[in-house]
Structure formats: structure tokens, C-alpha cells
Amino acid sequence: MKNIGVLALQGAISEHVEMIRKTGNSPVTVKKPEQLNELAGLIIPGGESTAIRKLILRYGFMEPLKAFHKAGKGIFGTCAGMVLSATAIEGGEESLGFSHYTAMRNGFGRQKDSFEADLAIDALGKAPFRAVFIRAPYLLEPGKEVEVLAYVDDKIVAAREGNVLVTAFHPELTEDERLMQYFVDVCCEGI
Numbered sequence: 001m002k003n004i005g006v007l008a009l010q011g012a013i014s015e016h017v018e019m020i021r022k023t024g025n026s027p028v029t030v031k032k033p034e035q036l037n038e039l040a041g042l043i044i045p046g047g048e049s050t051a052i053r054k055l056i057l058r059y060g061f062m063e064p065l066k067a068f069h070k071a072g073k074g075i076f077g078t079c080a081g082m083v084l085s086a087t088a089i090e091g092g093e094e095s096l097g098f099s100h101y102t103a104m105r106n107g108f109g110r111q112k113d114s115f116e117a118d119l120a121i122d123a124l125g126k127a128p129f130r131a132v133f134i135r136a137p138y139l140l141e142p143g144k145e146v147e148v149l150a151y152v153d154d155k156i157v158a159a160r161e162g163n164v165l166v167t168a169f170h171p172e173l174t175e176d177e178r179l180m181q182y183f184v185d186v187c188c189e190g191i
């Protein structure tokens with residue numbers, strides 16, 4: 001059993017907490033930087049990346065999050081969390097630089113504002129993974145350290161670099177806990 005946090009500043013928090021519990025791990029709702037010390041991994045949830053970034057700055061999370069990443073702890077960025085974890089955001093907003101790629105915000109455009117897709121993710125086995133996309137970004141220009149895990153058309157929508165996992169979609173909005181389990185097993189060392 002590992003302590004897995006959800007950065008609880010803005011966005012989709014309770015569904016992640018539930019998913020962490022379902023995998024038999026211990027969820028921590030993270031509202032203060034000191035709480036990072038007790039975690040094996042942290043989820044940066046979907047929501048609005050500009051709002052989450054403002055709150056990261058306001059509540060003094062910027063340096064503690066970077067230290068958390070440097071220490072090799074697990075980080076799972078979903079949707080807005082994927083945007084923030086990038087080394088660069090198309091358009092020039094500030095990001096946290098946890099993994100080498102550029103994030104294209106709202107990359108699927110207006111027609112595909114919200115959609116679902118069955119993804120082939122080899123790391124999770126044969127059964128497709130149903131993914132919910134909500135004003136989703138995608139990844140551009142992955143660095144050579146980045147392992148691409150899934151595509152929609154020719155767009156990268158899931159990837160891992162070391163202990164950092166990112167998805168353009170919301171894995172907490174279905175019942176399928178395989179991706180959370182993968183994060184805990186592969187990216188988070190025990191605490």
C-alpha cells in the first residue's frame with residue numbers, strides 16, 4: 001500500500017481519490033506543500049491549467065513540486081496536469097518541466113471538444129482502454145527519453161518518462177483502474 005496524493009487546488013479531485021482507493025492504496029488530498037513529504041506519488045489532475053498554475057504559485061507549490069520530481073517520486077499528470085508537466089506549452093505559458101514534450105492545449109479543437117475513444121495501450125495488456133477526453137491537449141515533440149503509450153489518430157495522448165506518466169484524457173472517469181495500477185507499480189516507489 002502506497003500513499004498517493006492528488007493535488008487538490010482545482011479540478012477533478014474526488015474521482016482520483018476513489019480510483020486510488022480502488023487500487024488498494026492510500027489517497028491523500030494535497031492542499032499544502034508539506035504533505036508532499038509523505039507521498040510515493042502525486043496526481044496533477046485535469047481542470048484548467050491556467051487556474052492550477054496560479055494556485056501552485058499562490059500556495060507555494062512551485063519549488064516543492066520541482067523537488068518532488070527531482071527526488072524521483074511518481075507524478076501522474078492528467079489533461080490539465082499533462083499540460084503543466086510539459087517542458088513547454090504551445091503559446092508560451094509557463095510549465096513545470098517534468099517530462100520532455102510540448103503540450104498543445106485544447107489540441108482537438110472545437111468539433112472534438114469532448115469525446116471518448118478506445119485506446120490500444122500495450123503496457124496495460126490486450127483489452128482496449130476506454131478514454132474520456134474533455135477539451136483535451138495532446139503531446140508534441142516528445143524527447144527521446146519519452147516512451148509513447150497511446151495515440152488518437154496521429155496525436156500522442158499518453159506517455160511515460162521515468163517516473164512521470166501523462167495522459168491527455170481523464171482515466172479517473174471510467175471504472176478501469178489499470179492505468180492507476182500501472183502508475184503505482186511502475187512510477188511510484190514504496191513509502
Ligand code: GLN
Nearest residue numbers: 046047048049079080135
Ligand atoms: N483545456 C484544459 C487546459 O488546457 C484542460 C482540460 C481538462 O483538464 N479537462 O487547462
